[in-house]
Amino acid sequence: QAWQKSIRESSHVKREEGLVVLVTGAAGFVGSHVSLALKKRGDGVVGLDNFNKYYDPQLKRDRQKLLERHGIFIIEGDINDAVLLKELFDMIPFTHVMHLAAQAGVRYALENPNSYVHSNIAGLVTLLEQCRKANPQPAFVWASSSSVYGLNTKVPFAESDRTDQPASLYAATKKAGEEFVHTYNHIYGLSITGLRFFTVYGPFGRPDMAYFSFTQNILSGKPITIYQGPNKVDLARDFTFIDDIVKGCVASLDTAEKSTGTGGKKRGPAQLRTFNLGNTSPVTVPTLVSILEKHLKVKAKKNFVKMPRNGDVPFTHANVTLARNELGYYPTTDLNTGLKKFVKWYQNYYGIATS
Ligand code: NAD
Numbered sequence: 636q637a638w639q640k641s642i643r644e645s646s647h648v649k650r651e652e653g654l655v656v657l658v659t660g661a662a663g664f665v666g667s668h669v670s671l672a673l674k675k676r677g678d679g680v681v682g683l684d685n686f687n688k689y690y691d692p693q694l695k696r697d698r699q700k701l702l703e704r705h706g707i708f709i710i711e712g713d714i715n716d717a718v719l720l721k722e723l724f725d726m727i728p729f730t731h732v733m734h735l736a737a738q739a740g741v742r743y744a745l746e747n748p749n750s751y752v753h754s755n756i757a758g759l760v761t762l763l764e765q766c767r768k769a770n771p772q773p774a775f776v777w778a779s780s781s782s783v784y785g786l787n788t789k790v791p792f793a794e795s796d797r798t799d800q801p802a803s804l805y806a807a808t809k810k811a812g813e814e815f816v817h818t819y820n821h822i823y824g825l826s827i828t829g830l831r832f833f834t835v836y837g838p839f840g841r842p843d844m845a846y847f848s849f850t851q852n853i854l855s856g857k858p859i860t861i862y863q864g865p866n867k868v869d870l871a872r873d874f875t876f877i878d879d880i881v882k883g884c885v886a887s888l889d890t891a892e893k894s895t896g897t898g899g900k901k902r903g904p905a906q907l908r909t910f911n912l913g914n915t916s917p918v919t920v921p922t923l924v925s926i927l928e929k930h931l932k933v934k935a936k937k938n939f940v941k942m943p944r945n946g947d948v949p950f951t952h953a954n955v956t957l958a959r960n961e962l963g964y965y966p967t968t969d970l971n972t973g974l975k976k977f978v979k980w981y982q983n984y985y986g987i988a989t990s
Contacts (some may be wrong), residue, residue, distance in 0.1 A: 639722070642708060642726060653677050653678045654679065656729065656733050657732045657733070659684070659714055659735055661682025662682065664840050664841045664877070667701065668839070670707050671701070673888075674707050682699075682709035684712075689738065689743065698839055701839075710723065713758065717765065720765040729773040730773055731774045733888060734777035738805070739805070739843075740805060740843050742946055745945060751804050759812050759816075763815065763825070766894075774892065775816065775825050775827050778832055779813055779832075783801065784948075784951070785806055786948065791952040793911070794911055794954075802947070802948050805946065813909070817907065824894055824896050824904075826907075828908045829908070830884065833873040833911065834873060835876075835880050837977055838980030845923070849924060849935065850931065850977075859936065859938070861938065870950065871952075873914050873917045874970050874973070879914065883912040883958060883962060883964045887962060913951070917951065921937075927974060927978070930978040
């Protein structure tokens with residue numbers, strides 16, 4: 636197979652020190668950034684992505700090209716493909732898996748519920764099965780989501796808060812994922828770190844997310860729809876810049892303990908951690924729009940609409956004390972600075988002349 640030849644010929648996974656990481660979802664937004672960060676500091680990285688058509692496939696191909704320029708190869712395949720996973724793990728002794736492949740998005744689930752089950756539950760279990768059978772067993776770090784807090788109204792959200800009220804199918808599959816990894820930790824001694832990301836944004840971001848689609852619409856003069864909660868209360872999100880998320884992911888990999896496996900007599904409990912990775916300062920959607928207007932130098936045409944029951948939650952707000960204490964995670968980019976960087980990237984990527 637083509638990918639086997641490419642991997643054999645590449646030197647980047649033949650390592651004696653440092654991490655050897657399988658990054659799933661490497662052609663995605665977060666996966667591409669994390670892969671580059673790992674590679675730049677000298678770790679071995681192999682990507683896996685099925686290049687699904689959930690959003691503009693060209694963007695995924697362009698991220699892939701960027702990664703290839705840095706010597707990172709992305710295998711085109713699905714995390715549900717157990718045969719492919721076995722061949723891959725037989726070839727490469729991964730020390731870590733950074734699992735970022737998923738069906739993302741909250742509203743898409745209304746029309747496509749099964750794609751969430753396919754990637755976020757069945758795919759997760761297929762990957763976990765391979766990890767528990769692998770020798771060595773890799774440490775498993777994966778993306779859950781702030782959406783697991785669902786309709787919880789206690790803010791800011793702490794890891795110990797209730798997560799039994801998912802508002803969307805996406806959230807339900809992430810919550811289910813948290814239960815599955817717990818079982819793999821318990822039975823097979825897999826080292827597990829779950830990361831609950833809060834609304835990640837930045838260059839090479841996802842076109843299905845509000846900050847991105849608002850930018851597209853504002854620049855093309857199309858109106859944008861701004862949802863409001865009951866009594867016209869604005870929705871708010873704890874927008875977190877991609878560079879901060881990447882630092883949290885890398886710190887999670889660096890502090891992940893080895894899996895204890897099931898073979899050794901001295902087996903103790905394997906590491907099992909969950910961290911919020913957020914920004915700790917939520918911003919309302921109208922404020923997000925006004926910051927975009929400032930950087931784009933264009934006024935938005937706004938339609939305010941009562942939020943339908945579509946899976947969105949009214950607000951998110953991270954408490955990151957645990958991540959600060961255990962990972963040294965300090966988000967440093969405010970929304971104004973981060974959106975400025977996003978807009979600069981957007982204008983450059985889409986060849987938009989700026990005055
Ligand atoms: P993304 O859609 O850009 O990246 C996910 C990648 O996974 C895509 O490139 C997709 O093609 C790939 N993929 C999906 N299903 C697959 C499968 N079955 N097999 C192989 N590849 C598959 O999303 P993202 O924003 O980079 O998100 C990364 C992770 O972080 C996801 O798990 C997501 O649920 C989680 N997350 C993201 C955010 C955010 O705001 N971006 C917030 C919370 C959680």
